[in-house]
Amino acid sequence: MRKDFLVFGNPLIEQPEIDEVVDCLKSGWLGTGPKVKKFEEDFGAYKGTGFAVALNSCTAALHLAMKVVGIKRGDEVLVPTMTFAATANAVIHAGGIPIFVDCDQNTMNIDPREIVKKITSKTKAIIPVHFAGRPCDMDAIMAIARKYDLKVIEDCAHAIEAEYKGKKVGTFGDIGCFSFYVTKNIVTGEGGMAITNNEEYADKIKILALHGMSKDAWKRFSDEGYKHYQVVEAGFKYNMMDLQAAIGIHQLKRIGGYWKRREEIWNRYNDAFKNLPVFLPAPVELNTRHAYHLYTLLIDLDHAKITRDKFLDEMTKKNIGVGVHYIALHLHPFYRKEFGYKKGDFPNAEWISERIVSIPLSPKLSDKDVDDVIEAVKTILI
Secondary structure (H helix, E strand, O other): OOOOOEOOOOOOOOHHHHHHHHHHHHHOOOOOOHHHHHHHHHHHHHHOOOEEEEEOOHHHHHHHHHHHOOOOOOOEEEEEOOOOHHHHHHHHHOOOEEEEEOEOOOOOOEOHHHHHHHOOOOEEEEOOEOHHHOOOOHHHHHHHHHHHOOEEEEEOOOOOOOEEOOEEOOOOOOEEEEEOEOOOOOOOEOOEEEEEOOHHHHHHHHHHHEOOEOOOHHHHHOOOOOOOOOEOOOOOEOEOOHHHHHHHHHHHHOHHHHHHHHHHHHHHHHHHHOOOOEEOOOOOOOOEEOOOOOEEEEEOOOOOOOOHHHHHHHHHHOOEOOEOOOOOHHHOHHHHHHHOOOOOOOHHHHHHHOOEEEEOOOOOOOHHHHHHHHHHHHHHHO
């Protein structure tokens, strides 16, 4: 058994990020400034989109996306129940009602067939979540959106590198939202990005992200000279700092190499676990690119001699960090109380929720780290 604890999602931080952060500290410009602007430009170029707005989280991006596409009190927004709370909470904070939708048991992504069943006269938008880095069936989702005149906000928190039929996720819908949280594929500690080809949406997001002050108000303290600003909306405090962008600028440059390393680890896991009492992640669909954000095992409760929660405990005892992504949202107390959901409403998501566990998948993992994870899983399950 390894002696030190292997942290789940431990990011790989290299010298260029450190140097850029030091440069930021020495410059005296720590808040939103030129490094944020560069990160936005670089990320927009990477995604091939017209506009990119850096924010302090993907949650902020989702919330502002709801606001700028016009979600208001009483509007319904279709959300997969198999996702993190931020996806649904963004709808609630905008005044809308999250309507949960079951997932496909194999891909764990929102099921387009179930989407159609949930559409009413109050439905205004869909939030497809590219779960674990696997792109959703965007052809089917966009066809539904066109038929029913619905906005599409893509939750790409897991899926920076993902592609569907040669097109990058986040560029299908009206707005794409990304996360740079410490466990994500590239990191800024905390951070997010909203991308769009709609200039009006981008401008509104920029304004709402910084107290509702007129666009580019951050420049009021620059060497261009003080500029008066106007408050044009009741905005929020969602802007990214240069300190964060200093990390992201260099993380983005290595995104391809990081993806390749995670793919290598993913393939090692698939080979190592194929004969164990677990269900492996579904194969990557043709004409898609998986972002390899989460490697999720599903404990085969009919054949394994252990429950999922006991497996988690045993992995921790062996100094291997693990996670659960996720317990379906409709099973949590708040959503049950607030919206009347109950166990049995979404059988596929519930089946997954009882079995799922995420094991370490990070470019920082050494071959020895991967060996330790594999040994721990095998020892517990065999």
